[in-house]
Amino acid sequence: MEISDLTPAELRVWRAFPRGESVDFRESPDEDVSAGAEWGPERTVRAKVLKALLLSAPQEEGEVAALRLSGARVTGVLNLIYAVVEHAARLSHCHFDEPLDLYSSRLRQLNLMDSVFPALTLGSSRVDGPLRLTRCRVRGLVKVGGTQISGAVFLNGAEIDAPDATQPALQLNQSTIGHDFVATGLRVYGETRLNGASVAGKVNLENAEFHNPGGMALSAEALEANADVNARRLRAYGQIELRGARIAGRLDLSRSHLSHPGGTALRASSSVIGELWLYGSDPVEGLLNLRRAHIEVLSFGPEVLPDEVRINNLSFTTLTPHLPAERRLPMLERDGEGYVPYAYEQLTAAYRRIGDDRAAREVQLAKQLRHRATLPWYGRAWGHLQEVTVGYGFRPLRAMIWLLSLLATGSIAYALHNPPALKPSEAPPFNAVFFTLDLLLPVISFGQEGAFAPHGGYQALSYVLIITGWILATTVIAGVTRSVSRQ
Template sequence: MEINELTAAEERVWRAFPRGRAVDFREGSDDDPAAGGDWGPERTVRAEVLRALLLDGPRQEGEIASLDLAGARITGRLDLQYATIDHPLRLRNCHFDEAPRCYAARLRELNLSESVLPGFTGHAMHVDGVVRLTRTRCRGVLRLGGARIGGSLYLESAEVTAPAAGVPVLQLNQVDVGDDLRAPGLRTHGQTRLNGATVAGSVNLNEARLSHPEGAALDAETFAVQGDMLLRHAEVRGWMGLRGARVGGRLDLSYTLLSHPGSSALRAASATIGELWLRRSLPLEGALNLRRAQLEVLFVEPGSVPEEVLLGDLTYTSLIPHEPAERRLPMLERERDGYVPHAYEQLTAAYRRVGDDHAARLVQLAKQRRHRRTLPWYGRVWGLVQDVTVGYGFRPLRAAGWLLSLLAVGSVTYALHHPQPLKAGEAPPFDPVFYTLDLLLPVISFGQDSAFAPHGGYQLLAHVLVLTGWILATTVIAGVTRTVSRS
């Protein structure tokens, strides 16, 4: 391309390129690139001119060439697919008439901050440095799937929307980021996809607003981040998927609203997470799915637990903050799959690790009561007997109370109404206390019950004492065996 073929605005850019100087067409701080379609030729640059500069532009000895342009209207399509660009590419506060195309391009640096684009295609793009899309407004699909970014990816306060239904508007699937993914204040209207992406640093989505109520707002299946993933003070309308994801540090959802009524709002099945924080969050509008997830720390406040959870095979080392068992047990009662023994065992283990044996016993008692509801009627009856008498072995003093009460009733009754001896002259002296003990304790004999025989209603009382004694003995043995096996 010859310089005499250029407009005045394009010639200015052309001459600045070899010296690496910035060209700024902005007329003030309130210059809005959204209105760039009305900008005149004095700040309009053809995309083919920029492409010619980047591929084979003039050089000046001793200078580092770069394309640094701000406040321009760029007409035509900037097509750099498969190109290798050795210069920084900075097109800030610009208005693009057509979506740039950088498919499989090799770039040093890409900066489209505060620009307005109808879309962007950067599949398999390789950028040695950083990609800056800070406050960029993309009115179509932003495609970065499979991109390799050596530095950080910046999407602070960016806004991405697309009119096409069913197409992810922000495509970061399989992207490889060598440092951080910084996107605080990100706004998306449609699905954001992070499937298979890897981030060597941390992910910051604080105060983001991700909206796709009819489906996935953030789909990050098998996503891997070595540091933290922060999503504080955010709003996610649509489900958030982290199935099989790996978060080395903290997944922080504090003060965040997750909303997908009628289905799971957070899907983190089979995820491996250092710490999961649901702190000061509104209760999820939808279910919490942590099936088969592995967590070091689960920070969840009882008030943040939704009406429905899926906790099958969830494992965690620590549960914070420390709360009484009575405040934690309702979470297990909300299990969609019904009775899940493993969930009770995990909660018991968490209490035992911090030395709260009382809470651990309460959880085990709740587990037995929940299990009882799954049994046939005769199993429920026997379970109820164990619960009332000895609390399934976790309330052993109840048995002593029952025995003392029955001993008092029998002793007083038979003290007032002595039973008749079976063989007159051979029976030992009658003792109402030891006679009652003979009836109550099936494995001990004081020689009283075999020597005396009550009649009428007193004989019925004797049968009740014998039956009750056997039930108490059986439940005590079963409870003690269960307690010992859990110790």
């Protein structure tokens, strides 16, 4: 490009480039970039001039060339497809009339902070430094899928609006980020896709908003994050997909709002997460799916849970905050798959790790009661009997109460009406208490039952005591065996 073909504004940028000097056309630091379409020729630069600068402009010896431009209106398509750009490019507070197409390019670094543009294509590219899209406003797609970024990615305060697009509004799938991914306050209208992305540092989505009601708001299947994912105060209207994700640190969704009525609000099935926090969040609107996930620390209050969850084969080491079993059990009863024994075992193990054996027994009792509902009528009948008598082995005092009550009943009855002796000359002195114990206890014998024979109603009472004693003994043995095996 000949220098004689440049406008005064372009000539100013051209002369500043070899020395890496900044050119700022702004009239004030806080001017509205969205009104850039009305800016005149005194601050208008053609995209082909910027391309010529980045690819073939002359350089000055001893200087580091760089494109540092602010407050310009850029006309035409900035096309750097397959280009190799050796110089840093900062195009901040600029208004682009046409999309930026940098597909499969190699860049030193790219800074578009506070700029407005229709769309950005950066897929399958390589950026040897940071990518800055801070506070950018985009009215179309941002495609960064498959890109290798050595530095951090900054999308904090950006707004991407493409709700009716047939493709995701923000695409970072299969991208590799060598440092942090910072997107605090990001707002996306349309789907955000992070499937298969790898982030070496932290992911910061604090105060971010993802709007795609009725669809996929944030898709991050198989996401790999080597540190924390901070999503405090996140707002998601649509599904969040984290299936198969690997998050080494904490996934913090504290004080968040997840809404996808009639669908799945959050799916983290088959994921591996260090800690999952939902402290102080609004009740989840939609299904919560944690099937087959492995989470070291699961932190939430019962009030956060939706009406339906999926927790089959969910494993966790610690459950916080520590709450009574009756506060946690409704979570297990909301699984749409019905009775899930594994979930009860996981909750029992969590209580036992912290030494709360009482809560562990409560969970095991609840498991037996839930299991009973799945049995045929005779199994349910036997279950009811075990519950009433010994509480499935977790209420041993109930058996003692039954035994004492029956002992008192039999003792009083036979004390008031002594049964006749079978052989009066050989019979020992009658004792109503020990006679009743002989009837109740199927193994121990005090020599009273075989020596005396009640008649009439008292004989019927003896049959009742014998049968009841056998039932109590059987249920006690079954319950104790179950309890000991769990210990």
